[in-house]
Amino acid sequence: MFNSTTRRTFLKQTGVLSVSSMLPLSVLPLDSRFKMGLQLFTIRDAMAKDPIESIKYARSLGYEDGEIYGYDGENDTYYGIKSKEFKKNLIDLDFTISSGHYDFSSRFNEPMENLERYVDQCIKGSHNIDSNYITWPWLAPEFRDIENFKILTDKLNKIGEQVTNAGLEFAYHNHDFEFTDHNGEQGYDIILAGTDPSLVKLQMDMYWVKHSSKKSPSELIADNPGRFVMWHIKDMDKVTRDYSEMGNGSIDYKTLLSTIEKEDLQYYYIEQGGNFAENSMKSITDSAEYFKKNLQRYL
Template identity: 65%
Template structure:
């Protein structure tokens, strides 16, 4: 069939338009909004032995972001490395460390100036690695009373103000004990009600919310807009309710992440505190594979 120039140009233009539209849509749909993060506590054994080769493997698995633990404020070290050296390692691997868990619980019963002095050390360390948040991760069992949760809320407000003044965000991370009722109220109720939402953000551990709270993650986010800036994503063993690799447990993350409001979310971290099927490094490998295949498209 003979095709004149006008017909050819028109047909070619239509073909180009037809191909460009789905390609653009495909590219947009496939590009994640957030970096895939890992809480390094998951692989604390490997980080203690060889943090350099461990982080190289973390990078090779597709993780782009991390959350640290175990900062030594006196020595200003992460995993035995000076903060500046740890930052260089992250940069060389094109990794980031956007948040950190610090040992604030050890200072709970000490004078406030001692706690703030330690916080100042943590601020220095966080800024050295260009972290965005400092996170209070845990409260020792001896302090888990309603009165102490009120004291905690006041401390969190002061710490949040201090961190904010230094250009950092400050957040509180939940476990299960915050959801235990004490005469009709819970520690989490006190934290939510008595902390300033502009100073104290929240890091939601989705596993513990599903296991221990009367509310779902979606309900907590809806009831407290603007507060949940970080999430911990980990699965729950179908029998023991212990931690599990993503995809092996009972939490339907496909349903959760496909419908939940990301609201104020800035960062998320995959985590597994223990109960590894083989070992910690194999667990972060399996969880990364499952997350990239089934869940990353939602974030």
């Protein structure tokens, strides 16, 4: 682990010194059912400089679990670190990784055997870091038409079966484009109807549902029991509708989280994809403080 001088340099480079360089580990309330999670893509700039020190800082804020991104299947590395070595670092930090976002979209038009090979690599990496979920996070713009959504559902089912047979779980993460109207059809309806609920779970991005769906998060969960096992929780700027730090935006999370059905929920992750008030590390600091004070009691 880093010495104090190196740590101070890292914190200064990532803008954390202005917050605090010596925050104590936060303790979750005794009645919390879930670990407070962080989608590490939020701090991707800091992760690029030093992933372990970045996670260490997030852990000091009270985040106990995370969702990763950027797996290199050919080299079996997360952030340039071999998966088994990465797991050792996670153990040292008392931090878990419950899900990962993997680059399936770039292989959308490749032969199915290429995609299956990549899935096998993702399975290996996930097993090595004790991560439960492999998640499809994105569909490139050129594939966002009705016919490709139908092709997508077939791919999701096949990947779900492959992942399930390996003892793991598979999920699909939404953005806004799934809710775009295509002459009376929506991609998300096709995904919901065309995928096997036992093979393909769903990760709800609450921001994007509030931003673009005619249905509320509560309605989607009620209409699809057993499927929404993970949530992304992020706020919406009151003016621009862009991302915002928790508590600064327009989404009434106190009402939403206090009333929404949580029976199927397994993990949640606080996230902010950009539009930071100051910088990404200050963002996860402010969001953690607000979340622990005002929202964590509901989870």
